[in-house]
Amino acid sequence: MRLTFNINYHTQWGENLQLLATENFDSLENAIRYPLSTDNGKDWILELNEKDFDRNTPFNYRYIIHNEENDSFTIEGGGFRSIAASQLMEHENIQINDHWRSAEDPDQVFFSSAFSEVLFPAKKRKKPKNQTKGKGAKIIFNLYEIKLNQDEVIAISGDHKILGNWQEAGLFQMDGSKAPVWKAEINLPKNVNSIEYKYVILNSKTGKVKEWESGYNRSISIDQPNKSSVICNDDKFRHNGKWKGVGVAIPVFSLKSEDSVGIGEFLDLKKIIDWAHSLEINLIQILPINDTIADHSWRDAYPYSAISVFALHPIYINLAAIGKLSSPLTQKIIEEKGVILNNEKTVQYNDVMKLKWRFLRQIFKEKKDEFAKDEEFKIFFQENKFWLKPYAAFCYLRDLYQNSDFSSWGEFSKFTEEKLEKITSPEEPHHDHVALYYFVQYHLYKQLSEVSKYAKSKKVILKGDIPIGICRNSVDAWTSPHLYHMDGQAGAPPDAFATGGQNWEFPTYNWAVMAKDNFQWWRDRLKMMEVFFKAFRMDHILGFFRIWQIxxxxxxxxxxxxxxxxxxxxxxxxxxxxxxxxxxxxxxxxxxxxxxxxxxxxxxxxxxxxxxxxxxxxxxxxxxxxxxxxxxxxxxxxxxxxxxxxxxxxxxxxxxxxxxxxxxxxxxxxxxxxxxxxxxxxxxxxxxxxxxxxxxxxxxxxxxxxxKRQEEFWEEKAMIKLPALKEASNMMMCGEDLGMVPACVPGVMTKLGILGLNIQRMPKDPSRQFLNPSEADYLSVVSPSTHDMSTIRAWWEEDRGTTQQYFNAELGRHGIAPEYCDIDIATQINEQHLYSPAMWAIFPIQDLFAMEESLRVDDPKSERINDPANPENKWNYRMHITLEDLISNANFNEKLARLIRNSGR
Known part of the structure; x- marks a missing residue:
């Protein structure tokens, strides 16, 4: 038996193609490398004999490009390919026709879990009854297509009778029983050595063609038609249009429901998921949700300074879901205080924290014995103890020393495994203080997991946020100081929104050390996030090219x-x-x-x-x-x-x-x-x-x-780090690439299939004042504002000259701009973004409220979440209405649904 791999890829000088073969889908390290050969630099071929594979096991492989000049590798997108063992038993010659799966291809995004698990979950179809009995070559078609409704199937049309001779009545239906991979097998008559074909989408109920794929006819040439099997891995359907989605952005702490306690909670997300689902909004984007409790002050509300990149913030826990206290009086007082806090216009961070900790400490005392025996908790602990034990120990010591500056913790200022085991030993008298944090994290994990499953059931993507930095006084810095430059400070250079620059006071990363284990800390971080989210925003992705060090x-x-x-x-x-x-x-x-x-x-x-x-x-x-x-x-x-x-x-x-x-x-x-x-x-x-x-x-x-001088250097540094992150999870990755953007950034992000961010008021071209959303790339997100900016209503009132220019040039209106951003203007701005060619249009919920009179607050400045120029900024914005009221606001919901529907998103 012989396997012949054919792939078309136009290489540059110094590049060649290799095939990686492995038994382990997750491992590149132990893969066997086979070089391909070419006569023209674009048609590559590799022949393997039976000694190179076991016909009784699947053959798993993937292509890579090797650049001989700098000894670097580029891995194709889409994961490993596989040839089933059964396909290796047919003919003596197996011909495999592949296409390079470029990460730059926007369709690679649809391999992510955001689409494959949420928006278009694989639903198996019945096997069709197609059969062919030719004695010539056997052709196996493999197509990955995810963007299908439940009543849609894939079929093949072609220039041979078996494929219907291009007539709709004779289409050959593919097998969708293992969707999103669609398969078909045909046996050609003897001596037929070529065919042309295309894929079509059928309505399985009516039998009518919904869409013929675009572009040229596909073709197959067969070397030995009577002795060969041909596997055509065509990978994707060539759609005539591009899929576009819409999302809403709101921090969890800003949510307000009738059930919450002064702040948005994880379980409140279920209500906004219901709202999004009813309007066919595809995505909900939130801010970071990791624990930030450093000094038990209002400053801990800053969500981008985590004391643990794994632990969730206790403030988002729903108390009622844990249970009730045995003391009716204490339970009643806590509930009454919760109602008072829930009626506050803004988040009263300290008061909410005090109330929740009072409840959590008390209910832990009452439930600790049964909790220790809970089998689900035992599983959670075993899977997460690598971060959970250090986190609990850190929190115990933080509270004991009354500060998070571990350098002041005496003998515990230097972390060791021996000290960790002593602090967390169940035999120690203080163990309840440590186990309290296990208890809280377990319930947070359960509640957010419940929300994640609920979002998936409603076909709504949850998009998380990964901060670029960590708190200087954090579990991560305490346990692994070698991963960071503790003598540095990370920040950002000046921009229009922070003229003095920004100093986040985070330590900078020791990338050279992190690279030694292939960025394991980052990969663990992403795998933890993947438990809850199917997409994520990578905060300040420019930091992977270079960081602003202060x-x-x-x-x-x-x-x-x-x-x-x-x-x-x-x-x-x-x-x-x-x-x-x-x-x-x-x-x-x-x-x-x-x-x-x-x-x-x-x-x-x-x-x-x-x-x-x-x-x-x-x-x-x-x-x-x-x-x-x-x-x-x-x-x-x-x-x-x-x-x-x-x-x-x-x-x-x-x-x-x-x-x-x-x-x-x-x-x-x-x-x-x-x-x-x-x-x-x-x-x-x-x-x-x-x-x-x-x-x-x-x-x-x-x-x-x-x-000038830095561009190639920064690109090289990014290409060491970002591919490892991209490979670490199957989430859809979006990069926050605002600010002073190096020229190399867009190319690297496109090459890796990372979506960029486009903000109309913050164009990446420094010669322009605004970006028109109609000019955004497909592989990107457009948004009228971010949490670091004023809302469109507040911005409208900040600078009359800028507003006037925007009114005339960007909105195409004549005359004097109105003093305030009225409903029509807010609607037009949002519509501009909805009609953008970008894959995603994501709107801060405040900018959507601007379109409805009943949802507009009196002071638009009160809706701002963060002011980067103000180190004393309080992250306490909260919706002025409950989610229940939002769901029942028929006028607003009908208007927004109509705008989304008309835009084609």
């Missing part, structure tokens, strides 16, 4: 630089004709004119308190104030003693931050001879005081650093 001594993102990056070596300044003066370039440039302009009458006080004079009219910061952190520390102390002057002191502090940031270059943390241009250095007063020639040369150096 020195420990800085507060603002302005003083960061990209890491990794190709720096400017000190000798490069000389090569470019720039006389390098480290003090002038790398220290704050301060003179009398700048101080007068910035501080006015406060100038003398500023000089006496914070500065020293080192030349006539020039100044530097005193040592005790020579970093932003030191300035921050100083003002935190004097502000406590001067409450009435807090606002004035805050303004003064930020002016001093600006003065600290009045530099041109930042010294590299690892090499004193390397430097990085301060972001937006052209806007600094330091730059303004340079002569024209120096300004031009430094500007050219700046452009080269930020927009």
């Amino acid at each position: 020195p420990e001594h800085a507060v603002q993102g302005l003083l960061g630089y990209f890491n990794p990056a190709i720096p400017i070596h000190i000798e490069e300044f000389a090569h470019r004709g720039i006389p390098f003066d480290k003090d002038r370039f790398c220290k704050p440039f301060i003179n009398d004119e700048i101080l007068s302009s910035k501080f006015g009458r406060e100038k003398g006080h500023i000089i006496r308190t914070f500065l020293h004079s080192y030349d006539n009219g020039f100044y530097g910061f005193r040592d005790e104030f020579n970093t932003q952190r030191r300035i921050e520390s100083y003002f935190s102390k004097i502000s406590e003693a001067n409450i009435e002057k807090a606002a004035l002191l805050e303004k003064l502090k930020f002016k001093l931050y600006e003065l600290q940031a009045n530099i041109l270059f930042i010294e590299d943390l690892n090499n004193p001879n390397n430097f990085h241009p301060r972001i937006e250095l052209q806007k600094t007063e330091s730059f303004a005081y340079l002569d024209g020639a120096s300004q031009w040369k430094i500007d050219q150096l700046y452009v080269d650093y930020y927009f």
Whole structure:
């Protein structure tokens, strides 16, 4: 027996194709590699003899491209292919015709669980009674098609009698009993060595053709027609149009139901799933839901600073689903307090947490004995103990030491397995304090799993969110500090929404160490998420190309630089004709004119308190104030003693931050001879005081650093990390690629089949003010706003000039723009997004409310979730109506359903 593999793929110079064969579908490491050969660089062939395979077992394989120049590999999308053992028994020659499954092909997204398990779950059809009795070649057709309704089937039409001679009356129906893989087998008459064919979609009830696939006729050429079997892996139906979906975005904490306790809960998601299902909304997107409890303050409400990337946040637990307390009085008081909190306009984070923990501690005491014997809990514990035990130990120590800064935990500041076993030992007197966290996580897991199954039953995709960073004082940092650069801070450079940049204060990742085990931490994280979600948003995907790293001594993102990056070596300044003066370039440039302009009458006080004079009219910061952190520390102390002057002191502090940031270059943390241009250095007063020639040369150096020299380098770094993440789960992956986007990012995301994000107010082209949704790529998400922005109603009122330009240029309206974003304008903006060619249009629920008078709040600013420029922002937005009221709002629901239906989504 001989297997002959044929695949058409046009390679570039230095590339060749290989076939990976393996017995284990999940393993690439032990796969056997077979090189294919070609005469023309596009038609590749491989012949295997019987010694290369076992005809009694399936043959599993996958294609990869090997680039000989850099010894890199590109794996085709769609998982492993398989030839069944039964197919290896027929003829002495098995010819396999394959097509390269490019991850760049948008249809690869339909292999994800969002589609295969939720929107188009595989429903088996009865086997058709087609039979052919020819004595020539046997042809086996394999087609993967998921986007079918239950009453639709696939058939084949072709240029031979067996296939109906292109007539609808003679179509050969395929076997959908193993859908979404459709199969058909035909036996050709003797000596027939070629056929042409196409696939069609039939209505199984009427027998009528719904759709002929588009494009050219498919064809098969058979080398030895009377001795061969041909397997045609055609992979996909060529649809005439593109599938498009619609989603709604809302954080769990923002949900409000008649049953919740002052905050949205996991079980509240079932109600918004019902609402989405009734309107044929395909997806619900939420913010991160991991535990963020670091210091038991309102700051713990920030969802992007998890103390564990595996544990769920206790605030989302539904108390009634666990049970009732044995004390009717205590139960009644908790329920009454819950009603009071539920009537609050915003989330009262601390009060909700206190109430829920009071209940959870009490009910655990009452149920702990039966809980320890629960067989379902035992299974949960065994499957999750790798993260559950360290998490419970961390929480116990956090509460014991009354802070999450594990560096202050004495003997427990350094994690070891031995210490973990001692802390979590059931024999220890404190074990109940540890087991409480097992109990809470188990019930959270049960409740969210219940929601996940419910969403699937209603054909609604749950889309989660993975933050780019972790809390500096977290379980992950405590147990695996080698995976992070604890001396770094992650953030983002300035943009229109945070002019001072952002400092998230997360440690940065030690990618070199993470790569050693093929990013196991990330893969475990995604597998845990996959338990609940079928799609996810990868927060700040630009961080996989390069992260904005901020020195420990800085507060603002302005003083960061990209890491990794190709720096400017000190000798490069000389090569470019720039006389390098480290003090002038790398220290704050301060003179009398700048101080007068910035501080006015406060100038003398500023000089006496914070500065020293080192030349006539020039100044530097005193040592005790020579970093932003030191300035921050100083003002935190004097502000406590001067409450009435807090606002004035805050303004003064930020002016001093600006003065600290009045530099041109930042010294590299690892090499004193390397430097990085301060972001937006052209806007600094330091730059303004340079002569024209120096300004031009430094500007050219700046452009080269930020927009030219890094691109291939950053692409290479991303292609080491992102493929491992993409392979780790079958969720639909969407990347948040907003901000200062390197030119290489779109190509990498397209190559890997990762959906991008398009926000009309934040175009990726810096030369444009707005993005028209009609110009979005198919493999993307369009949205009128995000949780980091004002809603479209609030934005409309922020800048009259911008609004006017948008009104005329983007909405195509004439005259003076109205002062407020009325219902018609809000509707038009949302319609623009619905009619976009993007695969997904996802709307913050507040922007949908803007289309209905009964759902519009008086103050649109109150609907904003986050302000990245404000470190004191409270994440407490809550729907002003209950989900029950939303479901019963017929006018709004009928209007939204009609808009969705008319848009073709």
